[in-house]
Amino acid sequence: MPRLVRSLLVCLLAVLICPLAQGQTTVPAGFTALFNGRDLAGWHGMGTFDLRRYAGMTDAERTKKLADDLADMQQHWTVADGEMVNDGKGAYATTNGDYGDVELLVDYKMLPKGDSGVYLRGTPQVQIWDYTPESKSWARGASKGSGGLFNNALDAPGRDPLVLADKPFGEWNHFRILQTGARTSVWLNDKLVVDHATWQNYFDRATPKAPDGPDYDPVRKLIHAAGNRAAPLFARGPIQLQTHGSEIRWRNVWVRKIPADEANRTLAAHGEEGFEPIFNGRDFSGWTGAVDNYEIVDGAIVCKPKQGGVVYTAQEYGDFVVRCEFKLPPGGNNGLAIRYPGSGGPAYAGMCELQVIDNDDPKYAQLDPRQYHGSAYGLVPAQRGYLRPTGEWNFEEVTVRGSTIKVELNGSIILDTDLSKVTDFMKDTPHPGKDLRRGHFGFAGHRDPVQFRHIRIKPLD
Numbered sequence: 001m002p003r004l005v006r007s008l009l010v011c012l013l014a015v016l017i018c019p020l021a022q023g024q025t026t027v028p029a030g031f032t033a034l035f036n037g038r039d040l041a042g043w044h045g046m047g048t049f050d051l052r053r054y055a056g057m058t059d060a061e062r063t064k065k066l067a068d069d070l071a072d073m074q075q076h077w078t079v080a081d082g083e084m085v086n087d088g089k090g091a092y093a094t095t096n097g098d099y100g101d102v103e104l105l106v107d108y109k110m111l112p113k114g115d116s117g118v119y120l121r122g123t124p125q126v127q128i129w130d131y132t133p134e135s136k137s138w139a140r141g142a143s144k145g146s147g148g149l150f151n152n153a154l155d156a157p158g159r160d161p162l163v164l165a166d167k168p169f170g171e172w173n174h175f176r177i178l179q180t181g182a183r184t185s186v187w188l189n190d191k192l193v194v195d196h197a198t199w200q201n202y203f204d205r206a207t208p209k210a211p212d213g214p215d216y217d218p219v220r221k222l223i224h225a226a227g228n229r230a231a232p233l234f235a236r237g238p239i240q241l242q243t244h245g246s247e248i249r250w251r252n253v254w255v256r257k258i259p260a261d262e263a264n265r266t267l268a269a270h271g272e273e274g275f276e277p278i279f280n281g282r283d284f285s286g287w288t289g290a291v292d293n294y295e296i297v298d299g300a301i302v303c304k305p306k307q308g309g310v311v312y313t314a315q316e317y318g319d320f321v322v323r324c325e326f327k328l329p330p331g332g333n334n335g336l337a338i339r340y341p342g343s344g345g346p347a348y349a350g351m352c353e354l355q356v357i358d359n360d361d362p363k364y365a366q367l368d369p370r371q372y373h374g375s376a377y378g379l380v381p382a383q384r385g386y387l388r389p390t391g392e393w394n395f396e397e398v399t400v401r402g403s404t405i406k407v408e409l410n411g412s413i414i415l416d417t418d419l420s421k422v423t424d425f426m427k428d429t430p431h432p433g434k435d436l437r438r439g440h441f442g443f444a445g446h447r448d449p450v451q452f453r454h455i456r457i458k459p460l461d
Contacts, residue, residue, distance in 0.1 A: 031105065031254040034095055034239065037082040045073030045091030050203040051122045051237050069094075076243075084250040086243040088114065093241040093250075094122075100236045101258040101411075104177040107251045112169055114246035115142075117150065120179055121237030124151045124202050126186055126194075128173075128248070131166045136245065147175070147186045147193035151202045158184065158197025165191040172251075180263040181386070181411015182233040183270075196270045198413065204231035219369050219381070226370070226380045227421055232412035235385050260388050264325060264395040267411050268454065275323060275456040278313055278441070288314050289342075293445060300327075300453035303334060303445035312340050312442025319401045319460035322441060325393045327451040331361040332390070334450035335377065338400060339439030346444045347377040349433045352419060353444050354398060354407060355382070358390055370426045374407045374414040378426035379434065382407060383414040393453075401460060403435065 027033045034042060046069050054062065069091045076090030084093060088111075099121070110116060110128060113136055117125035127150035129135060135142040141150070145164035152159040165188040167173050176187040179199070186194035241250055258266075281299035284291045290309025295302050301311070317339070326334075335353040337346035347353035357364065359372045369375070374382030374396075386409045388394050399406040403420035406413060419434045443452060 025252060027254055028105070028256075031103075031256045033253065034255055035084055035250070035253040037079075037251070039079055040073075040077060040084070040093070042096050043073075043093045044096060045069035045071075045077075046094040046122075046238070046240065047091050048119075048124060048202075048242075049122070051234055052203070082251060084241070084253070086241075086248050086250075088244055088246045088248065090243075092119070092243060095238045095240070098236040098238055099255060099257065101180045101263045102177075102239075103256040103258060104175070104179075104239065105252065105254040106175050106177075106241075107172045107253075108175070108248060109172050110169070110248040111246040114248055115244055116248050117242040118175065118177065119238075119240035119242055120177070120184075120199070121234045122240065123199070123233055123237065125149070125242055126175065126177060126184075128242075130246075131164065145188070145193070146173070147188040149184065149186075149194060149197060149199050152197070152200045156197070156200060158194045158199070161186075161188070161193035162195065163191055163193060165189045165193055174252075178258075178266070180258060180266050181409075182413070183267065183411040199233050201231045201233050219384070222369055223381050223383060226424065227417045228380050228382065229416040230383050230406075230413045232383055232386065232414060235412070260392045260394075263410065264393055267395045267397075268323065272456075274458040275321075276458070277455070278315075278457050279453075279455040281453070284311070286314055287311055287442075289442060290445070294443075297451070300451040301443065301455075302449050302451045303443070303447070305449050306447050308445040308447045310337055310340060310346055310442050310444050312337055312342070312440040313457075314440075316438050316440055317400075317457065317459060318438045320441070321397065321399045321458045321460065322456070323395070323397045324455040325395050325453050326356055327393050328356070328358045328387070328390050329449055330390045331358050331363055332448040332450045333357045333446040334448065335444035335446070336396075336398060337440065337442040337444050338398070338405070339433070339436045340442055341433065341436065341439050344433075346442070348429070348431050350439055351400070351434055351436045352376040352379060352405065352431070354405070354415075356443075356450060358387070359384065360387070368426050374409055376405060376415065376417065376419060376422075378429060379419060379422045379431060380415065380417045383412075386410055386412045386414055402437070 072091040116128040128146045129142045131145045145166045148161040149158040178185045182199045184199045289311045293307035293309045334356040339351035340346045355375045369381035397408040404418045407415035
């Protein structure tokens with residue numbers, strides 16, 4: 001090897017393996033460093049603040065808030081020895097960028113009596129606190145250790161860590177946080193402390209009433225009033241390092257954006273016990289109805305363009321959980337037929353039709369909220385904003401128990417309702433089938449080539 005080439009390779013390797021700054025190590029492949037080890041570039045200050053209120057501010061109000069929070073942050077945050085250092089006070093370090101599905105790696109070291117955490121999507125929090133008897137929060141659960149989703153309901157999975165994994169004071173702790181939708185897994189010092197739990201939205205406690213303060217989302221009141229208990233975590237938002245109570249140091253803050261296919265695999269891998277494939281990917285064995293209006297393309301059921309009708313399972317189901325992936329073309333429209341009797345329109349003759357629709361397409365600008373994706377058509381509106389871009393595969397799970405239906409889209413619960421309590425129908429059109437307790441599962445084509453694959457059902461009765 002020529003000496004010049006060898007020298008260049010040596011220099012390149014030195015750059016690759018040398019730390020970013022004192023205390024920083026090489027960024028893993030696929031990750032991006034959020035903290036450069038030298039200064040606070042890429043970060044601003046913000047406390048616990050509802051992002052919807054922030055979005056509803058005027059430009060002048062937002063500019064003032066950013067300036068005030070940044071000034072506050074600069075009083076309490078410094079960079080020393082390649083570490084972000086907070087004195088236990090002030091606004092939290094907040095990324096300038098917003099993030100959705102991510103894998104986050106971060107190290108922290110806290111002094112006694114501290115109480116801090118990591119916010120994802122601007123929402124509290126993966127908890128960090130003093131786990132010793134001297135802790136100010138011993139009685140609130142600090143004895144169980146850090147890493148739990150502390151702002152979840154007391155009895156909700158993930159609220160308390162599965163094991164105590166904190167290291168003694170003076171040592172660095174390491175978080176690995178994996179989030180797909182609202183589904184969150186947390187490893188603290190390589191021990192699993194939260195296992196695929198739903199991170200609940202601190203700013204929306206799923207109460208069927210309008211929020212306090214200004215109505216920054218005019219559809220939200222209707223969603224709650226119609227009986228949808230779902231209050232999913234925001235689809236995107238900043239990462240925040242929350243700090244209060246005592247000094248805390250952070251380093252090696254790395255993030256990796258999770259692509260849709262990987263997120264779908266992660267969601268599908270959890271809780272698969274008891275699921276049965278109901279589509280073999282090759283033909284319509286076990287299916288009936290308007291099969292001539294559908295085709296199988298690359299292992300997916302596809303409604304033929306300008307065709308429609310309901311294709312459904314020969315078997316009937318009572319209570320069940322169904323999982324599938326679907327892909328929408330621009331403006332695409334279809335639906336999941338729930339407890340379909342085998343004739344009539346599934347939205348009315350069946351228990352309901354759950355919308356599968358690109359509701360962001362301009363041609364649907366005048367939709368009734370009860371026609372958004374995931375809605376029980378004409379009955380209860382779903383939360384909006386959780387579909388992947390058209391052309392990408394989405395992962396959806398639907399749980400049907402008695403008169404209740406829950407829809408989880410890409411890891412976020414967008415519908416959680418009891419149809420027996422619905423009395424207000426879109427266009428005052430009754431739904432005589434909504435109280436059915438058994439029927440077929442299928443797809444309600446509406447002339448668009450919407451695709452469905454990996455279709456599995458777990459009977460619950």
